[in-house]
Amino acid sequence: xxxxxxxxxxxxxxxxxxxxxxxxxxxxxxxxxxxxxxxxxxxxxxxxxxxxxxxxxxxxxxxxxxxxxxxxxxxxxxxxxxxxxxxxxxxxxxxxxxxxxxxxxxxxxxxxxxxxxxxxxxxx
Numbered sequence: 651x652x653x654x655x656x657x658x659x660x661x662x663x664x665x666x667x668x669x670x671x672x673x674x675x676x677x678x679x680x681x682x683x684x685x686x687x688x689x690x691x692x693x694x695x696x697x698x699x700x701x702x703x704x705x706x707x708x709x710x711x712x713x714x715x716x717x718x719x720x721x722x723x724x725x726x727x728x729x730x731x732x733x734x735x736x737x738x739x740x741x742x743x744x745x746x747x748x749x750x751x752x753x754x755x756x757x758x759x760x761x762x763x764x765x766x767x768x769x770x771x772x773x774x
Contacts, residue, residue, distance in 0.1 A: 656702050659709040660734035663699040670722045678720050695740045
């Protein structure tokens with residue numbers, strides 16, 4: 651269902667100080683977040699937007715920065731990005747966090763999918 655609805659690369663943009671109107675956000679976010687592919691933006695609440703991108707590169711770009719600043723005229727609106735999930739509730743803070751981990755100089759014999767997929771199950 652997630653793939654059929656184009657939600658596999660869906661992200662929630664969250665603002666704590668309001669936004670420009672939705673038409674302006676649809677124009678500003680792709681340009682100011684340097685998105686390369688297509689992007690659909692819809693309003694979830696007055697402080698949350700759903701951003702659906704078509705490229706994994708854009709998805710990673712949006713999730714890799716703690717905050718984007720959406721500038722309009724003389725004002726800048728901070729936007730945090732969160733990984734969307736079907737249980738998203740705008741009234742609750744998300745319990746999911748994205749962590750990028752690098753393994754420089756990892757010996758090739760440890761580069762197996764089973765090892766990396768087991769890391770996904772680690773909880774803190």
